[in-house]
Amino acid sequence: MTTHVALLEALLFASGKPATLERLAEAAEITKAEVEAALDALEKACEAEGRGVRVDRVAGGARLVSRNEFDVAVRSLLGLEGKNKLSIASLEVLSIVAYRQPVTAPEIAELRGVNSASSLRTLLDKKLITTAGRKEVVGTPFLYKTTKEFLVHFGLADLKDLPRPEDLDALYGVEANTAQTELFPEQNSPEEKTDSEEEKDS
Amino acid sequence: MTTHVALLEALLFASGKPATLERLAEAAEITKAEVEAALDALEKACEAEGRGVRVDRVAGGARLVSRNEFDVAVRSLLGLEGKNKLSIASLEVLSIVAYRQPVTAPEIAELRGVNSASSLRTLLDKKLITTAGRKEVVGTPFLYKTTKEFLVHFGLADLKDLPRPEDLDALYGVEANTAQTELFPEQNSPEEKTDSEEEKDS
Amino acid sequence: MAEGIRIPVPAGADLMQPYPVKLPTFEGPLDLLLHLIRKNEVDLRNLPVADICRQYHEYIVLMVELDLEVAAEFLYVEAMLLHIKSQMVLPRASAVEGEPLEDPRDELVRRLLEYRKYKGVAESLHEMEAVRLGLWSRPPARVELTEGEAEETDLSEVSLFDLLTFFKGAVDRYRAQHPPSMEIAHQKFSIKEKMEQMLARVKAGEGPVPLSEIFRGLSGRGEAIAIFLAVLELLRLRVVRARQDGEFNEIYLDPTGESASLEGYEESYR
Numbered sequence: 001m002t003t004h005v006a007l008l009e010a011l012l013f014a015s016g017k018p019a020t021l022e023r024l025a026e027a028a029e030i031t032k033a034e035v036e037a038a039l040d041a042l043e044k045a046c047e048a049e050g051r052g053v054r055v056d057r058v059a060g061g062a063r064l065v066s067r068n069e070f071d072v073a074v075r076s077l078l079g080l081e082g083k084n085k086l087s088i089a090s091l092e093v094l095s096i097v098a099y100r101q102p103v104t105a106p107e108i109a110e111l112r113g114v115n116s117a118s119s120l121r122t123l124l125d126k127k128l129i130t131t132a133g134r135k136e137v138v139g140t141p142f143l144y145k146t147t148k149e150f151l152v153h154f155g156l157a158d159l160k161d162l163p164r165p166e167d168l169d170a171l172y173g174v175e176a177n178t179a180q181t182e183l184f185p186e187q188n189s190p191e192e193k194t195d196s197e198e199e200k201d202s
Numbered sequence: 203m204t205t206h207v208a209l210l211e212a213l214l215f216a217s218g219k220p221a222t223l224e225r226l227a228e229a230a231e232i233t234k235a236e237v238e239a240a241l242d243a244l245e246k247a248c249e250a251e252g253r254g255v256r257v258d259r260v261a262g263g264a265r266l267v268s269r270n271e272f273d274v275a276v277r278s279l280l281g282l283e284g285k286n287k288l289s290i291a292s293l294e295v296l297s298i299v300a301y302r303q304p305v306t307a308p309e310i311a312e313l314r315g316v317n318s319a320s321s322l323r324t325l326l327d328k329k330l331i332t333t334a335g336r337k338e339v340v341g342t343p344f345l346y347k348t349t350k351e352f353l354v355h356f357g358l359a360d361l362k363d364l365p366r367p368e369d370l371d372a373l374y375g376v377e378a379n380t381a382q383t384e385l386f387p388e389q390n391s392p393e394e395k396t397d398s399e400e401e402k403d404s
Numbered sequence: 405m406a407e408g409i410r411i412p413v414p415a416g417a418d419l420m421q422p423y424p425v426k427l428p429t430f431e432g433p434l435d436l437l438l439h440l441i442r443k444n445e446v447d448l449r450n451l452p453v454a455d456i457c458r459q460y461h462e463y464i465v466l467m468v469e470l471d472l473e474v475a476a477e478f479l480y481v482e483a484m485l486l487h488i489k490s491q492m493v494l495p496r497a498s499a500v501e502g503e504p505l506e507d508p509r510d511e512l513v514r515r516l517l518e519y520r521k522y523k524g525v526a527e528s529l530h531e532m533e534a535v536r537l538g539l540w541s542r543p544p545a546r547v548e549l550t551e552g553e554a555e556e557t558d559l560s561e562v563s564l565f566d567l568l569t570f571f572k573g574a575v576d577r578y579r580a581q582h583p584p585s586m587e588i589a590h591q592k593f594s595i596k597e598k599m600e601q602m603l604a605r606v607k608a609g610e611g612p613v614p615l616s617e618i619f620r621g622l623s624g625r626g627e628a629i630a631i632f633l634a635v636l637e638l639l640r641l642r643v644v645r646a647r648q649d650g651e652f653n654e655i656y657l658d659p660t661g662e663s664a665s666l667e668g669y670e671e672s673y674r
Contacts, residue, residue, distance in 0.1 A: 009254030010272035011279050013215070016543035019279060027279035049251075052211030066212035073209060074216040077229035081217060085556035088570075095571035111578050126559075154564055155304075155335025161342065163568045171323055171565065218542045258539065265541055273538030285537040290526060291431050293533075297525035313519060316432030316477050332563040349561050356532045365528035 004030060004038035005045065012042075012055070012064040020061040086122065093119040094128055098150070098162060102132040102143035120144065128153070206232060206240035207247065211266075214244075220263035220354060261353035262360055288324070295321040296330060300352070300364055304334040304345035322346065330355060433481035434519040436463060441516075448516060451509050453492055457485040488512060593630035595637065599666050602634055602657070606644055612656035615646070 007028050012019065021039075025032045039062055043055040056065045066074055086094070093116045096108050108116045123129045132145040146159070156162065209230050213221065223241075227234045241264055245257040258267040268276055277284065288296070295318045298310050310318045325331040330352045334345040353360065430436045440459050441448055464482060467474050491508035507513075606613050615635070622628050635657070638644040641664040648655045 003252075006252055006254035006269070007272055007275055010268035010540075011254075011275060013255050013266065013542055014268045014272075014276045014540040015279055023279060027275045029275070050205075050208055052208040052213070053215050064215070066216050067208070070209055070212035073229050073231070074212060077213050077217055077221060077225060080225050080229060081219065081221065082556065084558050084560065086559055086562070087556050091557060091562060091566070092570045092574050095567045096574055098567060099571045112574055113577070113581060153559065154567070155333065155345065156564075157335070157338070161336050163344070163564045165568070165572070167344070168565055168568055168572075171319055171326075215542060258541075267539040267541050270535070270538040273540070276540045280540075287530070287533060287537065290530065293526035293529050294431060294522055297522045297529060301522070301525065313515075313522065314432055315434035315481065315515070315519065316475065326563055326565060329561045332561055333565065335564075344564065350558070351561060355536060356529055357536050365525050365532075 004028070004034055005041045008035065008038040008042055009064070012062060015063065018056075018058045018061045018063040024061070086126075087119070089116070090119040090122050094123055094146075094150075097123070097129050097144050098146050098159070101145040101159075102135075103145075104135050104137075104141040104143055106139075106141055108144075206230070206236055207243045210237065210240040210244055214257070214264060214266045217265065220258070220261045220265040220350075222263040225263070258357070259359055260357055261350045288328075288330075289321070291318070292321040292324050294318075296325055296348070296352070299325070299331050299346050300348050300361065303347040304337075305347075306337050306339075306343035306345055308341075308343055310346075328355075431523075432475075433478045434516060435523070436460065436478070437481070437516060438520055438523070448520075449513055451513060453485065453489050453509060457482075457489050460485055484512065593627045595630050595634050596666055598627075598630045598634035599638055602631070602638055603643060603659075603666075606638075606657050607659050612647065612658040615655040615657060618657075 007030075008024065011024055011027055019027075021032050021035050024039075025035045028035065030038075039055060039057075043057075045051070046054045051067075052070060053064045053066050056063050092112065093108060096111060097103055100107070100111075105117060105120060108120070120129070124131075127147055128150045129144050130147045132143040134140040135143050151157070151159070209232075210226065213226055213229060221229075223234050223237050226241075227237045230237065232240075241257060247253070248256045253269075254272060255266045255268055258265050273284075294314055295310055298313055299305055302309065302313075307319065307322060310322070322331070326333075328351075329349055331346045332349050334347040336342040337345050348361070352358075353363075358364065430439065437456065437460065440456050440463075441451070444452070444455065444459075446452055446456075460482060464474055464478060467478070488508045602618065605618075618631060618635070619628060622631070635644070635646075638657075639646060641662075642660055643662050643664050644657050645660050646655050646657055
């Protein structure tokens, strides 16, 4: 019996989201009644021992949640942990700034197909990018570039050290795709590049 | 005190990834010593009560994990295949990166006697290693280093926990020599062990 | 393909008979050498180079016979072994009196020891991993305070290649949504051009031009449609007129003597 309780605890712990009695029984290879009994025991144990988590019964199933009274601390911890984290969207924006700098928000939005203001804010907050003056076009938008911190973080001496598609191909053994090399119009003067892209801005 | 244990349990439960003592202390608004004491208590409680989860001290922090024996049930619930083991080739590359970091692909190839690009790719994809800039030598090859995920994957508190050369000598029955001392500078040359070398066959 | 040279040992392979039953795979030439040293129970530091060299060579031959691609690395090490072997045979003299002789095997032994070190670490890691793979952590709780953005990555684990991959992803997506126009792929026929050609031909003074002749030897339907539209336009502008003697007879084109500007006919037909 005790093993069932431990097993159920492990299952609910690893699941993250509510699991139905059926699925729990199937995974544990025990009957639904046994699952029910083990859940009850686990619930009581959490209660009696004043644990940090409790069993939360939801429609047709159960999950483990942290106790409400610890919410503030939990939020604080997740907030702290989040400090080093970037969303996929932010990483994409960072990569665009890195490879296309100096670049404006409208240009980034054009390339990504979505407004990227909040990602830019995140990256500015984390000091991975900074402003580089304004662009002399309608609306004089800010230009963005990567910071020294960015270089330090990635261990680069110079922006020229950013990997090129050939580097990726070398590592991944992909046949060199010449079409992709032209994605990096770094060789052109930046003015020329940004001007032509500007037309596409809405 | 008991509340601290419950609080710590809630925090580790919610975090998922290993959280450092500093972070936990800050989030819980208690001292590091209190965190340490509560973690110990939690660890013992999990053990004593035969719980489904246990405290895992890795990568300079702590997290909760389900117990090994529930692996099959957990996978069944999550609908996951068993986690793939790394190939010997990848593990060789990983050991070299771990001990020699930061290290370049050509250096790894030299040490192993074979090109190791595909292993590097696997390790990068699994986030066990990452880039650490480029080396200022001909060809400016990329440098690689291990990640926090590497520590988590192998259950290491930090890099000092890596298998020691002494352990390896026991494994191999190799006499200490100068080359070894160079290789692993922290090591004091142990006395000769002249067991047969055969045991090692895998 | 250079990496992961796997040498499956065939059931009947008796080149060097007492193989360990489970001879798995070799990670490279150094791995093969270590295996031979272990198998022969010889001291790595006092390597019987001639023996090892012969057995090594037999392995290479076996690989060739099994149609396995012998990676350059294996051949390189074989050359190295042969070189050492030849040096061992030559009488050696110390360059400086009293200094110990340099053993031609030193470099190889050093490399083997070093490699074996890492191989040992790899094996330890392998065992450590096996214990760890059964552990499951909890997916981190999603709290709304991270502006609802889905997956988050720890910046310390983002490699330079990830950065490049993200950028490529954005550019590829952009390209997929903004495909370049396909015009280059097709030959285009300008109606204006065809009008000019028709007019020139009709006005050449060689009498009325039969319509059927105009449609001879065209490149395809696109051109035919362009010509047809050009003829209709010329008729509409009254610079050309068409005559037909009777039903189903040939239609002849000849100039009216009028002229009209062909500017503005930029329409094309594919």
